[in-house]
Amino acid sequence: MVDKYKFFEPLRVRFAETDLQGHVFFGEYLTYFDEALTQYQHAIGCTYSDLVAAGVDMFYIRSECDYKSRAFFEEVLNVHARVGQIGNSSVTFEFAAFKAHNDELVATGKIIAVTIDPETKKPVRVPDEFRGAVARYENSKE
Amino acid sequence: MVDKYKFFEPLRVRFAETDLQGHVFFGEYLTYFDEALTQYQHAIGCTYSDLVAAGVDMFYIRSECDYKSRAFFEEVLNVHARVGQIGNSSVTFEFAAFKAHNDELVATGKIIAVTIDPETKKPVRVPDEFRGAVARYENSKE
Amino acid sequence: MVDKYKFFEPLRVRFAETDLQGHVFFGEYLTYFDEALTQYQHAIGCTYSDLVAAGVDMFYIRSECDYKSRAFFEEVLNVHARVGQIGNSSVTFEFAAFKAHNDELVATGKIIAVTIDPETKKPVRVPDEFRGAVARYENSKE
Amino acid sequence: MVDKYKFFEPLRVRFAETDLQGHVFFGEYLTYFDEALTQYQHAIGCTYSDLVAAGVDMFYIRSECDYKSRAFFEEVLNVHARVGQIGNSSVTFEFAAFKAHNDELVATGKIIAVTIDPETKKPVRVPDEFRGAVARYENSKE
Numbered sequence: 001m002v003d004k005y006k007f008f009e010p011l012r013v014r015f016a017e018t019d020l021q022g023h024v025f026f027g028e029y030l031t032y033f034d035e036a037l038t039q040y041q042h043a044i045g046c047t048y049s050d051l052v053a054a055g056v057d058m059f060y061i062r063s064e065c066d067y068k069s070r071a072f073f074e075e076v077l078n079v080h081a082r083v084g085q086i087g088n089s090s091v092t093f094e095f096a097a098f099k100a101h102n103d104e105l106v107a108t109g110k111i112i113a114v115t116i117d118p119e120t121k122k123p124v125r126v127p128d129e130f131r132g133a134v135a136r137y138e139n140s141k142e
Numbered sequence: 143m144v145d146k147y148k149f150f151e152p153l154r155v156r157f158a159e160t161d162l163q164g165h166v167f168f169g170e171y172l173t174y175f176d177e178a179l180t181q182y183q184h185a186i187g188c189t190y191s192d193l194v195a196a197g198v199d200m201f202y203i204r205s206e207c208d209y210k211s212r213a214f215f216e217e218v219l220n221v222h223a224r225v226g227q228i229g230n231s232s233v234t235f236e237f238a239a240f241k242a243h244n245d246e247l248v249a250t251g252k253i254i255a256v257t258i259d260p261e262t263k264k265p266v267r268v269p270d271e272f273r274g275a276v277a278r279y280e281n282s283k284e
Numbered sequence: 285m286v287d288k289y290k291f292f293e294p295l296r297v298r299f300a301e302t303d304l305q306g307h308v309f310f311g312e313y314l315t316y317f318d319e320a321l322t323q324y325q326h327a328i329g330c331t332y333s334d335l336v337a338a339g340v341d342m343f344y345i346r347s348e349c350d351y352k353s354r355a356f357f358e359e360v361l362n363v364h365a366r367v368g369q370i371g372n373s374s375v376t377f378e379f380a381a382f383k384a385h386n387d388e389l390v391a392t393g394k395i396i397a398v399t400i401d402p403e404t405k406k407p408v409r410v411p412d413e414f415r416g417a418v419a420r421y422e423n424s425k426e
Numbered sequence: 427m428v429d430k431y432k433f434f435e436p437l438r439v440r441f442a443e444t445d446l447q448g449h450v451f452f453g454e455y456l457t458y459f460d461e462a463l464t465q466y467q468h469a470i471g472c473t474y475s476d477l478v479a480a481g482v483d484m485f486y487i488r489s490e491c492d493y494k495s496r497a498f499f500e501e502v503l504n505v506h507a508r509v510g511q512i513g514n515s516s517v518t519f520e521f522a523a524f525k526a527h528n529d530e531l532v533a534t535g536k537i538i539a540v541t542i543d544p545e546t547k548k549p550v551r552v553p554d555e556f557r558g559a560v561a562r563y564e565n566s567k568e
Contacts, residue, residue, distance in 0.1 A: 016457040018304040026202045030169035031442040060168045158315040162444040173300040310486045314453035344452045
């Protein structure tokens with residue numbers, strides 16, 4: 001699974017993100033995925049700010065997370081991100097978080113976003129700049 | 143959908159739970175679901191503490207959330223919860239959050255939990271007390 | 285100390301708010317205070333929305349919290365709130381959180397807010413409506 | 427102020443950390459300070475895990491934060507940390523967060539911790555290893 005992802009963002013588990021079971025609270029993974037998504041957009045060269053500047057906002061319509069093992073305070077998670085699919089007005093981001101020190105898979109998941117008109121909040125076509133940026137990044141060698 | 147749920151927990155949106163888009167941050171819904179799950183277990187008479195006292199802990203193995211509309215600061219969400227399915231060592235909790243003032247559906251979702259041995263962290267059979275408590279609660283009239 | 289406060293908001297500790305030490309994460313108390321502040325403004329009849337509608341926003345310029353004892357999952361905290369002082373453009377809110385079941389003091393604290401012009405972000409005089417609402421509430425009997 | 431701190435941890439503002447006012451929620455700064463504190467202890471060579479392994483835990487008894495300006499999504503904050511004072515069983519950590527791109531001061535603050543016996547939860551003397559590690563780090567040149 002790792003080799004299908006070109007991008008990852010390393011995130012170190014904060015004390016605040018743990019719960020009384022001693023590991024990362026299950027809800028925090030959505031924040032990790034979201035932060036990896038943010039940085040993935042930098043990697044491909046079409047950031048959230050670029051979209052907003054181009055007159056398009058993004059709302060999330062679905063999230064999924066499968067918890068594969070537990071992560072602990074101070075462990076570094078390499079949160080892999082990629083775009084799995086682009087529809088007319090939706091983008092499916094996929095994630096896989098591995099422990100940096102031993103490659104253990106901690107969680108996988110998805111976020112499905114729709115691109116919207118900031119005024120009407122209605123779906124609009126995913127901009128070509130974004131489509132192109134994803135294609136160039138994901139299809140480039142190395 | 144509302145009438146299939148017997149239980150709900152009202153939760154008012156806190157300022158801390160909003161983000162720069164002006165609505166509730168998408169990750170917060172898992173916390174809302176988790177809090178409704180906690181209170182659902184009180185309603186059926188078999189709490190998390192009861193399980194732990196009986197020698198069983200719970201880990202979550204999957205979460206899903208579908209975002210149907212946006213919720214805002216100070217709005218009260220009635221977060222409905224029920225058990226959808228109980229397997230050998232897994233329990234599927236289902237959720238639906240509606241705005242209290244107008245019944246608008248905001249989010250639906252699932253949390254799948256496994257019951258585990260606190261020492262070995264291995265799955266164990268869902269205790270009969272929990273199965274019985276769910277059955278009594280969900281099957282009772284009114 | 286309890287009897288100097290007329291208002292409190294009961295808040296039950298969520299699983300998400302605990303950390304690996306088994307108690308409430310120290311940063312969560314600011315969220316508790318903030319939520320009590322929100323509800324205090326409802327009690328006095330001059331809410332955050334009322335201020336915004338009247339053309340005034342609020343920024344926080346200082347917070348303090350003293351941790352007196354530990355709070356645990358599912359415990360209900362009665363978070364007391366009042367206004368300690370009102371300056372030209374600043375309001376000092378004071379807080380004290382007690383366990384509902386045994387009156388144990390868990391935390392005390394302060395939030396100092398400034399009222400600002402939403403456009404310029406410069407301090408403006410605390411509106412008379414707010415001053416009056418605080419005075420009426422805090423000075424009324426029972 | 428910057429030049430009195432030898433250590434800082436760069437932290438990039440996450441979407442989850444913003445609120446409806448468009449900037450970082452005031453409570454998040456305690457999480458930032460706490461994360462900088464964690465990494466400061468790595469820098470001096472006496473980590474939280476080292477303390478726990480040596481039979482000493484830490485509880486926080488006070489926090490303070492002064493908000494000097496607003497921080498926004500994706501801005502990098504260099505969160506400076508140092509030990510201001512060590513008492514018999516208490517340690518005062520001091521913090522100052524600056525924007526990386528323009529050195530603007532965003533927040534200053536303090537966390538006062540007490541070292542405790544993990545069993546009795548009673549204060550114990552701050553270990554000499556910690557005192558020595560702080561002294562060596564803060565007094566070393568460059």
